[in-house]
Amino acid sequence: MGLEVRDVVVRYAGATADAVAGVDLDVADGEILALLGPSGCGKSSLLRAVAGLEPLARGQVRYDGADLAGVPVHRRGFGLLFQEGQLFAHRDVGRNVAYGLETARVPRAERTARVRELLDAVGLAGYERRPVTTLSGGERQRVALARALAPRPRLLLLDEPFSALDRGLRERLAVEVREVLKATGTTAVFVTHDHDEAFTVADRVGVMQAGRLLQVAPPEELWRRPASRAVARFLGYQAFVPRADGGLLAVGPTGLRAAPEGSGAPGGPGEPGEPGAPATWAEVVGSAFRRGRTEITVEADLGSGRRRLVALADGVSAPAPGTKVAVTLDPAGCAVVPD
Amino acid sequence: MDPDGRRLTAQGRGAVASAPRSAAPRGAAGRWAAPLGWGLAVAVPLGFLGLFFAWPVAALVARGFVSDVGAPDLSGVQEVLSAPRTWRLVGQTLGQAVAGSVGAVLLGLPGAYLLYRTTFPGRSVVRGLVTVPFVLPTVVVGVAFKSLFQPGGMLGWMQLEETFAAVVVALVFFNYSVVVRTVGGLWERLDPRAEQAARALGASPVRAFCTVTLPALAPAIASAAAVVFLFCATAFGVVMVLGGIGYGTIETEIYQRTTQFLDLRSASVLSVLQLLVITLALWVAGRARARREHALHLESDRTAAHRLRPRDLADGAALAVTAVTVVGLLVLPLAGLVVRSFRTPTGGWGLDNYVALGTTGGRNALVVTVWEALGTSLRTAALATVMAVVVGGLVALVVSRRPRARAARRAVGLLDAVVMLPLGVSAVTVGFGFLITLDRPLGLDVDLRTSGLLVPIAQAVVAVPLVVRTVLPVLRAIDPRLREAAGVLGASPGRVLRDVDLPIALRSLGLAVGFAFAVSLGEFGATAFLARPDSATLPVVIYRLIGRPGAENYGMALAASVVLALLTATVMMLAERLRGDRASGAAGGEF
Structure with a gap:
């Protein structure tokens, strides 16, 4: 009991x-x-x-x-x-x-x-x-x-x-x-x-x-x-992007990745924020090396307005502030929550 | 094997069987034990202080405003208030209190710095030495300074005998330790980083001290000054012995009007006047204390003392001032007292004065021998200590609680303030009040005045606030979660008291017992009123010997003072040993 x-x-x-x-x-x-x-x-x-x-x-x-x-x-x-x-x-x-x-x-x-x-x-x-x-x-x-x-x-x-x-x-x-x-x-x-x-x-x-x-x-x-x-915000989810079905896509601390160099420019608008969707351009604000990984702080608009986000940059040398990088959502680091 | 079969193994560390405890219902006895216990814990002190403090003092106050036939009558008030003598006495009382507190604070600050902010070999000895005057009987202090200032004394050339200055010097001697311990206790734990930050921002050492350290210490200084003011305003023994004929305060005037002129009416008006002055001082002290408890949040846990650097300007100045104070103000009078006590009435050196303690003095100055008076003192003080520790311990226990209900919290705060009153109300007033109320208390056919119990009761009333102030900080410092931890482990509220509060409080209780005993031993104001000649205590006998002519009696007074001082110092030393190291600066002479 x-x-x-x-x-x-x-x-x-x-x-x-x-x-x-x-x-x-x-x-x-x-x-x-x-x-x-x-x-x-x-x-x-x-x-x-x-x-x-x-x-x-x-x-x-x-x-x-x-x-x-x-x-x-x-x-x-x-x-x-x-x-x-x-x-x-x-x-x-x-x-x-x-x-x-x-x-x-x-x-x-x-x-x-x-x-x-x-x-x-x-x-x-x-x-x-x-x-x-x-x-x-x-x-x-x-x-x-x-x-x-x-x-x-x-x-x-x-x-x-x-x-x-x-x-x-x-x-x-x-x-x-x-x-x-x-x-x-x-x-x-x-x-x-x-x-x-x-x-x-x-x-x-x-x-x-x-x-x-x-x-x-x-x-x-x-x-x-x-x-x-x-709950998602408290757990550390950093951004919430409206989805077509009315829910929100919550972007976790590891839900955003900087695309490796040379992977091409972001495509068309597509469905914003949908995992696997084409990458978005983001502007680098700063970077930090924590627990063996490079984390870069970027400003990007994932479909809910321009805001600061943290993206993992595995295999990417830390880019200088002001440069543009392509970022993509990683489905494993994202969750869907009701609005 | 565990009946639940839930025996598991923590990796490689052996198993811990689990058979969960079950909840036990609360018994009917338990439901009543707690309220009954707390009710008693509140009722006993309130009853004691009500009967032996509030009632006598209230009756005394009423005396001043009611005529002999029982009608309200303000003529006595008018008479006293219109007499120029009254205002001269009020002026002298205030002047003596202001000078005494200013002197104690000015000398005490460097002392607090030196003894609590720096370390040097022998510091604990000096700290102990500084405490001695506070517990010395007032009569002894009076006699010590008298022997210093009288013609032929070590400082006789200063011609201070029977002057205002002599009284003030003795009062500063008395209260120096109050300032040192109260301010030092806070200074010791003051976070030095605030001052360091000020220095890093470009402040000179003096500026950093004035703008950062001094404001942080202000509550402790104000609280200490208010308490010293109080002690100085109500000083009795010192003024009686040192003041001489033309000098007096409200306190001594009350005594004289009562015992010599039997003018109870004007004496009680004076008592009321004194109560007003004292209430004001206590109120200021209470406010300062509240602010200090607020300020405690700024403190660091560790102490921030550095090694004494005599070449450093601040350290050097503090060292110089304190050395002069301790040697000149504390050691000299006491050493002088001891030396003079070996001076025989015929002008030689020897133990004659001590031998004479077995007699009743020259021309039968006394009814009992000094040794008999010592016996009376010890018996009385022991009784008073038991009463004061029981009452004061209960008060401290109750006041240390933080009840949930706001009304109960208010009541606890009120009790805290009320039990401090005996500290401020003059002992003479208490003794006087006893005389007029306790002949047939509550219509009972017993005259407490002749029962011999009255003196210890009066001494206990005086000692209760000291017991409370010694035990309370220790009880308050107990983290409430410690009690909760014991409770969760199955200890009933009574058991929590026994297992958590008591062991911690016991260490301060030793000091409280010592304090109460020392204070009772030296109590003079109320005892002078109440003790009959055949049951006089040592301070009363000393005062009587001082007042009689003859070198023989004077020599006996000195020897008896040394005996009383030694006894008090021994009691305090034993008590300090009992308390251990935990009590820090919180206990003893800090208010």
Whole structure:
């Protein structure tokens, strides 16, 4: 059954708009769901409402069919992982991990075994007696994860758990967290503003904006078929070209390519923006070399007015600003969204 | 094997079994425990302060405006306000407070810079030394400066005995640490990059200091100055010992009108007048503090101290000013006190004065021996500390919360302001109020005045704000998510208090206990009113000895002052050790 969120509204005193404005969401047993959205979109508020840390202005949070209204935080049996871990500085690593077991009155021997098991699972075997102040940022988050998992939460809530870490560590931890969650069969909701992180960790990704949940879908499907222009824009689609059938062609970050030199001048007007359509002339504004590829910024009119776009220029030497290049749409990097 | 059969293996790292927790319904007991607990946490301090602070002070205020037969009567007010003597006293009080705060701020700023913005060997020793005066009993400070300024004293040639200047110097001595610690605490964490940016934009060091650093420090300076103003305006022990005959303030006048002329009516009018002045100062301090909490966002987490560079102009000047201040203003009087205490009444050197502490003084100046008074002091202070820590700890706990409902948030803010009042209302006023209200409180047939409980209660009232100010910053600094993390891990609200708040607060509680004990030990204003001769405390005995003729009594006063100072310093040192390093500049003498 898992988690059911029904028409939930979260409202802060003095705020003009609802932080969460009527959200419905289901998370199946053992599933990992990511909530993706810009900061201030209400994703953290929704998470805190599920945990019982924010009161609901309206709606219901149910788990395994039971309404959680009136069940206080500490009796929900959920786990929560914060951005900075929030370890208890006055307890060592082992006693931090054991905390949830102590509140559940787990016998000492079992507690010790469980702590060892979890520190092992997060790659920190033997760290029991270390003071938490001596740990690096990544180690702290691993301890926080072990602490959250120790009491076997029915649902683990992760609130931007890696935002305070540097990029390389973040990417590594995202993979590890998925492994640990899957290994423990833990149901989880993961809040983040980082697309790569959401797509790495989650089985399904929900996109939130201004308190509303716009779309929930598996990563591949979300990317291939954004439900709306807003979702596509948030995912990084850079231009929207009207199509003959009334929909919009969304041009993704890799949806535009500079034609190799000597491939000929663009043809006639044709159907603008149709994948495979003849190339269009574009004027180069600048170029950058990122992640092993040349990306050029161009100004071009794909059929929705002249605007700045980024095109991949594989096999093309970076052209000087002001020169004209031919650009074509790559169907693999584009999607169709309703207008 | 996991009953769910969902045992999986994380790649090469061993398996973690999963048997999900289930939600437990909330018991009936749990539903009432929280409101009941918080209700008690609010009711106990409010009841205590209401009965032992608000009521006596209110009764006192009423005394000034009601005639003997109970009708409203403003003739007393008119009489007091039209007397030139009143306005001379008001002038002296304000003059003394302004001079004291200006002096403390001018000397305190270089001190704050040196002790919080630079590092040098022995810095922590100097920091500790600077704190000593603040916790020293006022009577001891008075005696120390008196022995310095009197003819034949080390600074006798300055002819400052029984002058305005002598009182102001002693007040600056007292409050120097308030400025150093309050301003230093903020300065230490001030992001140096703002000043560096100003320098890079072409500002000279002086200009960068005046246009960037000083405005950033302004809230802390204003807050410290207001508190010092308050302490100076209500100073009692120092003025009584040092001021001599022609000198007085509203505070000493209240005491004299009550104890010597039994003129309760005009004394209470003066109390009201003083309350007005103090409320104004507290209001300014509160506003400055609010702005400072606002300004905290500009701070960096790490401290920005550099090694002391004596050749650098700024560092050199701060070093020179602070060295002169610490040696001349802090060390000299204390050293002088200790040295003079070994001077025998016959003019030689020896332990005679300390031996005499076992007697009741020359010509039976006292009813009890000084050692007996010390015993009374310790017992009283211990009782007062227990009360102050319980009440102050509860207040700090309640005030550290940020309730969701706006009305509750307002109420918490109000409580925060109300418990600070005893800091400002003069101890003499409190003691006086006790005298007129607690003979048969609430119609009960007990006279608290003779029960011996009155003195510790009065001392506790004075100590409560200090306990609150010591514990509160530490509780407030706890990230709310730490409590949430514990809650999500299954800890009930009560358990969160025990496992998160308590261990962190305990470290500051040690300091709070020390503070409360030291303040109670040295409390003079209210105690002078309430202590009977046979149960006099050490400060009261010292004051009495100073007032009696005879070299023998004077020598005993010096020796007793040294004993009291040593005792207070020891208590504070123990407390500082207890608090650990976490409390940073937030605790102790910062308001």
